[in-house]
Amino acid sequence: MTSKTIAAALATALLAMPAAAKDPPPTLTKCQASLGTVAVVDGDTQGWTKFGLGSPRPLLAALANESDCFAIHDPASGKPANFLMSAIAGSQEDIDKGVEVAKSVATEALVRSGALGRVPGVGGMMGMFGGFGGKKKTIAAAIRVMSPATGMALASGSGSSQSSSVTLGGMAGVAAGMAQAGYASKDGQMLTEAFIKAFNAVVAQGSALQAGAQASMMQVAASAPAVAPGATVAVDTSMRATPAMDGAVVRTLRAGTSLKPTGKREGKFVELADSFGTSGWVNVEDLK
Structure with missing residues (x-):
């Protein structure tokens, strides 16, 4: 079956669901x-x-396009993305911990930048970060949005599903994204519903996102480091927010990824930036 055929079948099946x-x-x-x-x-x-599903990246890209809330970054443009969107999924405990960390970091960033007081209703927006824990088994997901310039979390949203009730009427792009990600199963449909809820929670924090992005750009402009020759990731590893093995993960890195050093080094860690403009710390033993 073609991707379009699968997408059409998904849309038909989901629309028929009570x-x-x-x-x-x-x-x-x-x-x-x-x-x-x-x-x-x-x-x-x-x-x-855990559910035998692939990466949700095609699904999140479809949500961004279908909603008209974000434009997908084109690396060929030569410009860094305004935002870096990271998808996480797992147990309810994993998701709750992930969004709580993002909430703390985002709040701290807004306070330090002075942007917190300028964002209307930001206190209420921070409540969108999570807090749906419970004993009943669910499929849960969360989305974190970070500044590519600093790796700082700007917003996060979470969602869960106990039974799929998502409908795709008028959302052909989302159906295609589900098909591309291989989310035709019941678990895939439930995870799609969880990601839609998480995406909506992120979009509700639009003012905080833009204020945080502006603060990050001002921070980078104030102290732009010299760029040294490039580095290449030797093994699958992680870019971290701090120069420590237990530092928060900014993004995962695949072997062969090209990075640019910022000129900063702390012990066995060097600060590097990717082609999207995201920067963070990587262990030199993971580079070649």
């Missing part, structure tokens, strides 16, 4: 104007593998 008795099926939030360009990467908690 909605959950208590909660209406989630609908994708639409934006009047784009918040900026976004590069989508896998997060450090890749729990979708």
Whole structure:
């Protein structure tokens, strides 16, 4: 079957599903104007593998396009993305921990930049980060949005599903994204619903996202380091927010990824930047 055929079948099957008795099926939030360009990467908690599912990157890209809230970054443009979007999935505990860390870091960033007081209703927006823990088994997901310039978390949203009630009427792009990601199974449909909820929670923090991105650009402009010759990742590893093995993961790195040193070094760690403009610390033993 072709990707278009699978997408059409998914849309037909999901539209035929009865909605959950208590909660209406989630609908994708639409934006009047784009918040900026976004590069989508896998997060450090890749729990979708537990359900035999592939990376949700095609699905998140479809959500960004379908909602008109973000434009997918084109590396050929020569410009860094405005935002880096990271998808995580796993147990409820994994997701709750992930969004709590992102919430703390994002709040600290806004306070330090002075942007917190300028964002209307930011206190309420921070409540969108999570807090749906419970004993009943669920499929959970979260989305973190970071500044590519600094690796700082700007916003995060979480979602969960106990039974798929998602409908794809008018969302052909999302159906195609599901097909490309291989999410035709019940677990795939439930994870799609969780990601739609998480995406909507992120979009609800649009003002905080833009304020945080502006603060990050000002920080980088104030102290732009000299760029040294490039480095290449030798083994699959992680880029971290601090020069330590237990530092928060900014993004995962695959062997062969090209990076540019910023000129900073702490012990066995060097600060590097990728082609999207994301910077972080990598162990020199993982480079060649």
